[in-house]
Amino acid sequence: MSTAYPPGPPVPRTVQTIFYARWRGAMLRAAARRYGDVFTLHLVPPYSENVVVFSRPEHIREIFAADPADLHAGEGNRLLVNIMGEHSLLLTDEDEHARARRLLMPAFVGSSLRGYRSLVDAIAKEHVDRWESGSTVHTLDRMNELTLDVIMQVVFGMTDERRRDQLAPRLRRIVNVNPIMFFGWKYPWLQQRGPWKRFDDNQNAINELLYSEIRERRAHPDVDARTDVLSRLLAAGSGENPTDAPLSDAELRDQLVTLLLAGHETTASALSWACHELAANPEIQAQARRAAHDGDEKYLEAVLKEAMRLHTVIAATGRKLTRDMTIGGIELPKGTVVSTSILLAHERTAAFPDALTFRPERFLEGEVAANTWLPFGGGVRRCIGAGFSLMEGTAVLREILTRYRLSLPAGTGSEPSKVRNITHIPANGAPVVVTAETVVPV
Incomplete structure (x- = not known):
């Protein structure tokens, strides 16, 4: 098959990679304006070398519906292996991925979610109780603290405050990893130097804490009575498929770190964007506050979903072709990574009229x-x-909106975005002024 890829930016691979790592949104938008709905990025490791970007719904449907043996998402995410581990659900493919997903899924079905809700409500209340009326709250920092607490208690099941206090700052260091770290992992001689050695030391300390927690929980007599995600995984046995071996300690460690990264900063960023947009749109905020007081969680969920659409947290998904394939009518060789651009898909005016307007x-x-x-x-x-x-x-939005009115600090305008780790976050921390509100909106 010919290796003639769809056109893309003509600048050198190194330049493209720097822009992709630091200014991803601007780069993707510029490429889409010039080259249309399908274009190619040529990058250098640790990123995939040839990435073909798609954003049309029919192309995305074709990629998502393809045989997972032909498009390896795990291979497309190898950039994260030094953080998440070899067994991560995000980094495995085919049978190994299917087994891990079967074992993890029962902890996230509807009945399980309902069991977690009261603890999430309690954690949200505890954190929002610390806010002071009239103060400026940097919502990204506060939401990161809150969602990390949720992960440690609801997912990891850590009730020992001493161990939580030991683990929390180390987990924050993973979340705050600089994109430059991805480049250093390519070169083994860097592993014992500077930030890479500090990262490795931090990972070892996290592993020690997590493995200690797993050992104690395996030996705990009431593991079957606990409802946190880790306990559910330990009690799952072979799950719904009798041929599935239970998760090993190493697999559990990798899945816990994956759940941290996939479910901590992403949710925190989405919540901080939601707070920013509510503060910037008083009429929508008034409706959201009414919904919070009335228990209308469908509207609050719509607010969160619209924040996730307008401010895409994860820019794309990637899948690596294991054979020559034709996608979107384009012939692509084995080894190509096809990227479904979430960011560009969310900004398509054909799919979302007034795409740049916040409208839950x-x-x-x-x-x-x-x-x-x-x-x-x-x-x-x-x-x-x-x-x-x-x-x-x-749950977090309901706790905030039943107690506070949000406004932007004086002189604050639209909040820019920046890349941290693999996520897009509010560059200035999405500050809002919180004012205690005793009057229920009507």
């Missing part, structure tokens, strides 16, 4: 078509924590 109602009026709203990916690789994230985010 679009999620309540049947406007959002399949393969257009993609914060959790799609197909067999759709994020298993999607329901958990929406439940958690809705």
Whole structure:
């Protein structure tokens, strides 16, 4: 097969890679304006070398519906192996991925989510109790603290405050890893130097804490009575498939770190964007506050979904072709990574009229078509924590909006975005002024 890829930016690979790592959104938008709905990026390791970007719904549907043996999502995510580990759900493919997903899924079904809700509510209340009326809250920092607490208690099941206090700052260092780290991991001689050695030391300390927790929980007599995700995984045995071996300690460690990264900063960023947009749009905020007081969680969920659409947290999903294939009518060789651009899909005016306007109602009026709203990916690789994230985010918004009115600090305008780790976050931390509100909106 010819290796003539669709056109893309003509600048050298190194330059493209720097822009992709630091200014991804601007680069993708510029390429889409010039080259249309399909274009190619040529990058250098640790990123995939040849990435063909798609954003049309029909192309995305074709990629998500393809045989997972032909498109390896795990191989497309290898950039994260030094953080998440070899067994991560995001980094495995075919039988290994299917087994891990079967064992993890029961912890995230509807009945399990309902069991977590009261603890999430309590954690949200505890954190929002610390806010002071009239103060400026940097919501990204506060939401990161809150969602990390949720991960440690609801997912890891850590009730020992001493161990939580030891683990929390080390987990934050993973979340805050600089993109330059990805480049250093390519060169073994860097592993014992500078930030790479500090990262490795931090990982070893995290592993020691997590493995200690796993050992103690395996030996704990009441593990079957606990409802946190780790306990559910330890009690799962062979799950729904009797041929599945239970998760080993190493696999559990990798899945816990994966759940941290996939479910911590992503949800925190989405919540901080939601707070920013509510503060910037008083009429929508008034409706959201009414919904919070009335228990209308569908509207609060719509607010969260619209924040995820307008401010895409994860820019894309990637899948590596294991054979020559034709996608979107384009012949592509084995080894190509096809990228479904979530960011560009969310900004398509054909799918989202007034795409740059914050309008939660679009999620309540049947406007959002399949393969257009993609914060959790799609197909067999759709994020298993999607329901958990929406439940958690809705609970946090309800706690905030029943107690405070949000406004932007004086002189604050639109909040820019920046890349941290692999996520897009509010560059200035999405500050809002919180004012205690005793009057229930009508």
